[in-house]
Amino acid sequence: MEQLIKIMSEIRPDLDFEKETKLIDDDILDSFDIISIVSEVNEQFGIEINVNDLLPENFNSAAALYDLITKMLNE
Amino acid sequence: MINNCLQYLEYNALNYGEKLALADESFSLTYKEYMEKAKVIGSFIAKKTNSTTNSPIAVLIDRNIASIVTFMGIVYSGNFYVPVDALMPKERIELIYKTLNPILVIDARQKDVSEEGTVKYEDILDSSEIEEGLLKSIRDNAIDTDPLYTIFTSGSTGVPKGVCVCHRSMIDLVNSFEEAFDFKHETVFGNQAPFDFDVSAKDIYNALKVGGTVQVLPKKLFKMPKMLVGYLIERKVSTLIWAVSALRIVSDFKTMEDGDVPKLENIMFSGEVMPVKALNYWMDKVPNARYVNLYGPTEITCNCTYFEIKKRFNDDEMLPIGKAFKNTRVILKDEKGAVIKEKGKVGEICVMGTCLALGYWNNKEKTDAAFINNPNISAYEQKMYATGDMGYYNDDNDIVFASRRDFQIKHMGHRIELGEIEVALNAIPNLDVSCCLYDKENEKIVCFYQAKEECKKEIVMELSKKLPKFMWPNVYVHYEELPMNKNGKIDRVKLSETFKKSEEK
Numbered sequence: 001m002e003q004l005i006k007i008m009s010e011i012r013p014d015l016d017f018e019k020e021t022k023l024i025d026d027d028i029l030d031s032f033d034i035i036s037i038v039s040e041v042n043e044q045f046g047i048e049i050n051v052n053d054l055l056p057e058n059f060n061s062a063a064a065l066y067d068l069i070t071k072m073l074n075e
Numbered sequence: 076m077i078n079n080c081l082q083y084l085e086y087n088a089l090n091y092g093e094k095l096a097l098a099d100e101s102f103s104l105t106y107k108e109y110m111e112k113a114k115v116i117g118s119f120i121a122k123k124t125n126s127t128t129n130s131p132i133a134v135l136i137d138r139n140i141a142s143i144v145t146f147m148g149i150v151y152s153g154n155f156y157v158p159v160d161a162l163m164p165k166e167r168i169e170l171i172y173k174t175l176n177p178i179l180v181i182d183a184r185q186k187d188v189s190e191e192g193t194v195k196y197e198d199i200l201d202s203s204e205i206e207e208g209l210l211k212s213i214r215d216n217a218i219d220t221d222p223l224y225t226i227f228t229s230g231s232t233g234v235p236k237g238v239c240v241c242h243r244s245m246i247d248l249v250n251s252f253e254e255a256f257d258f259k260h261e262t263v264f265g266n267q268a269p270f271d272f273d274v275s276a277k278d279i280y281n282a283l284k285v286g287g288t289v290q291v292l293p294k295k296l297f298k299m300p301k302m303l304v305g306y307l308i309e310r311k312v313s314t315l316i317w318a319v320s321a322l323r324i325v326s327d328f329k330t331m332e333d334g335d336v337p338k339l340e341n342i343m344f345s346g347e348v349m350p351v352k353a354l355n356y357w358m359d360k361v362p363n364a365r366y367v368n369l370y371g372p373t374e375i376t377c378n379c380t381y382f383e384i385k386k387r388f389n390d391d392e393m394l395p396i397g398k399a400f401k402n403t404r405v406i407l408k409d410e411k412g413a414v415i416k417e418k419g420k421v422g423e424i425c426v427m428g429t430c431l432a433l434g435y436w437n438n439k440e441k442t443d444a445a446f447i448n449n450p451n452i453s454a455y456e457q458k459m460y461a462t463g464d465m466g467y468y469n470d471d472n473d474i475v476f477a478s479r480r481d482f483q484i485k486h487m488g489h490r491i492e493l494g495e496i497e498v499a500l501n502a503i504p505n506l507d508v509s510c511c512l513y514d515k516e517n518e519k520i521v522c523f524y525q526a527k528e529e530c531k532k533e534i535v536m537e538l539s540k541k542l543p544k545f546m547w548p549n550v551y552v553h554y555e556e557l558p559m560n561k562n563g564k565i566d567r568v569k570l571s572e573t574f575k576k577s578e579e580k
Contacts, residue, residue: 013535024295027162030544031298031324032487051328054299 001066007040008062017062024056034059041065047072078219080242081150083249083283084110091260091286097140098310099291104140106286112144112200116181117151117210119203124178128153128213129221131436133177135161136270137184138294141196143270143279145183146224148199153213154178155222157237158271161190163543171227171235174437219243225436226273226373229491229546231482233498237436238273244376245276247429249284251400252277255381256341256367258314262287265312267297267321272488273373274345277316287314297321300330307337315339316369318346318488319353326356336360345369345378347485348476351388358387370396370476372490374445374460376430379403382473395473396466403428405474407466412450418470421477424462431460484513486520489545496520496548499541505530508557510565511548512574522548523570529553 008017011033023029029037037059038049047069058068077083084106087096092107104112120132132149136142136158149156157175159168161184182193189195219242227235252258264282266289268274282289290310296303303325306312315322322344325331342357342364349368358366371378382397399405407415407422415422427449434442449457465477482493493511500509500522509524524534531551538547552574560566 013532014539024298027294029298031320032545032549034298035324035327036549051301051330054301054328056295056299059298 001062003044004041004066004069005062007044008037008065011036011040021061021063023061024059029059037065041069045069045073077246078242079150079214079217080223080245080280080283081113081147081214083280084113084147087283087286094286095288096282097143097289097291099139100293102140104144109144109147111205113147113151114205114207114210115203116145116148116196116199117213118206119199120149120152120154120179121206121209121213122203124152124154126153126209126213127178128216130154130178131157131175131225133157133159133172133175133180134270135159135180135182135184135190135193138269138291139183139185140289140291142183143289143291145181145196146270146279149181150223151210151213153217153221155224155239157225157227158269159227160269160271160543161188164540166541167235167543171237174234174237175225176437217242219246220433222433224276226271228373229483229489229495230441231492231494233495235495236438236441238373239433239436240273240373240376241433244430244432245280247402248277248376248378248400249280251402252281253284254401256343256365258285258287258341260286261313262340263311263313264289265307265310265315265317266291267315267317268488269294272318273377274316274318274488277377281316297324300325300328304330304335304337307339308335312337313339314341314343316341316343316345319344319349320346320488322357323350323353326353329356331360333360339364341365341367343367343369345371346488346490349394350390351392351394352390354384354394355387355390358384368394368396370474371426371430372460372462372464374432374462375403375426375428376432379405379426379428379430380474393475395469395471395475397473400430403430407468407474408461414451415468418468418472421465421467423480424464424466424474424476426460426462427457431458484520486513486518487545491520491546493520496522496538496542496546499538499546500524500534502541503534503537505533508565510557510567510570512567512571514550514574514578517578519549520547521550521552521574523552523554523557523565523574525554525557527555 087106088110096106096109097104132154134145146156180193183196223242225237225239227237230236264278266278366384368382369378370380380396382395404427408425409422449459463480466474496511507525512521558566558569
């Protein structure tokens with residue numbers, strides 16, 4: 001989780017990812033952020049988040065994204 | 076005689092009143108409803124301002140059809156609209172208002188938000204009625220060189236510039252588009268571009284010209300591309316006039332599966348150079364659509380050249396920007412002002428015709444610098460807009476974009492002056508001086524800054540108060556002292572080389 005927060009904060013230093021829970025619904029992240037986060041996460045965690053995983057419920061919070069990553073790592 | 080864009084709306088309301096004109100995620104309007112609501116807003120403004128005309132009215136926009144209706148309402152009042160994204164930092168909005176001095180601000184956003192000193196869209200509709208006599212007298216006095224809208228764009232000195240476009244230029248655009256691309260009554264335009272970008276004007280006015288439909292696509296779809304493709308299918312979208320970056324979201328994530336693709340007739344793009352690889356993905360998935368590369372800055376009313384893609388290009392080839400639209404003249408000019416005819420020689424792309432904007436609102440100096448008199452004509456005056464884009468002719472006599480003459484860049488579909496970012500950066504207390512470059516290959520804005528200590532977080536927090544998100548640098552490189560060149564200026568060449576080397580590692 002710490003690593004993920006670090007990745008996300010590096011891309012958007014202005015946000016507190018421990019607290020935000022509506023990153024997509026409230027239009028906080030833009031498409032550039034999503035692309036940057038996905039490519040960093042894929043690289044650092046060695047997974048392949050693909051287009052089917054790009055859903056609001058997976059990206060609304062760092063915790064949700066972390067669940068997705070954990071799920072993919074266990075598969 | 077067509078001399079006002081509202082005539083298109085009125086023709087459709089009269090002849091196809093029940094046809095779906097506008098739709099967003101939650102609402103929709105027929106042509107008749109569209110016109111009536113716009114007339115109510117127009118009447119309200121005329122009464123409130125004592126029939127002031129040709130003055131700016133700002134609109135706080137959203138991804139909704141209320142924004143479009145408000146635009147037309149303002150046009151009914153004989154004034155012109157200025158779309159403003161309320162999500163922009165306050166300081167930037169104030170900077171725009173200072174230049175603009177709007178006589179009124181209308182808030183077209185959803186119900187539950189409001190802003191002091193503005194009038195809500197719903198409140199106008201609830202409280203006002205159509206005053207046909209008043210609207211008629213306004214129209215009787217209108218001419219086609221009256222302003223239609225003003226759209227603000229990045230300015231190198233830190234102050235955004237308002238490009239002011241008149242009715243005649245837009246009438247010219249929709250006529251040349253209809254002729255080039257035969258849009259039809261059945262065409263459904265899937266609007267991607269925010270309303271404060273003139274790309275969206277092509278959806279609004281082309282639809283009005285042919286009596287088509289505009290589907291305003293919700294912003295979140297462009298982060299979740301699978302949902303986007305589903306929405307295009309569901310809403311029966313047939314035509315995309317999009318920023319390159321938006322089309323690339325679909326191709327980069329390989330979103331479409333065979334059999335699950337939208338039925339598209341026209342796929343048109345502009346804003347930056349389309350990578351052939353992304354284009355080929357689309358052409359594989361949606362093979363029967365017409366693909367068009369559109370080119371042009373806001374100052375010449377959306378687009379001045381187009382190139383229809385009729386063959387396959389290789390991944391490493393450049394797509395030409397093509398040839399001029401009808402009733403538009405595009406030339407290449409060398410440093411001495413002479414017209415370039417030979418192939419391969421690079422010159423500045425210059426544009427002439429009815430498409431030229433009236434200028435930058437309330438900024439004579441910038442207007443005179445960019446809208447010059449054609450140096451090759453002395454017997455009469457012909458205005459010419461020097462784009463700052465450099466191009467050359469290929470073997471087919473199509474123009475190919477080569478580079479920029481200055482520090483303007485295209486990033487994620489946005490036109491940005493690096494100078495404007497630097498002005499904002501240099502105002503930050505703990506930062507001595509800065510310099511921004513664009514890393515084209517990785518599509519990132521790189522900020523080199525001189526400060527005693529690394530202070531990225533502070534920089535981003537400060538920038539977020541002044542600049543819209545798309546202007547924030549993506550990479551920060553801290554220097555205790557930035558390298559200088561012989562002229563005592565920051566050495567951009569050296570910074571760029573050092574950065575490239577560090578990236579290669």
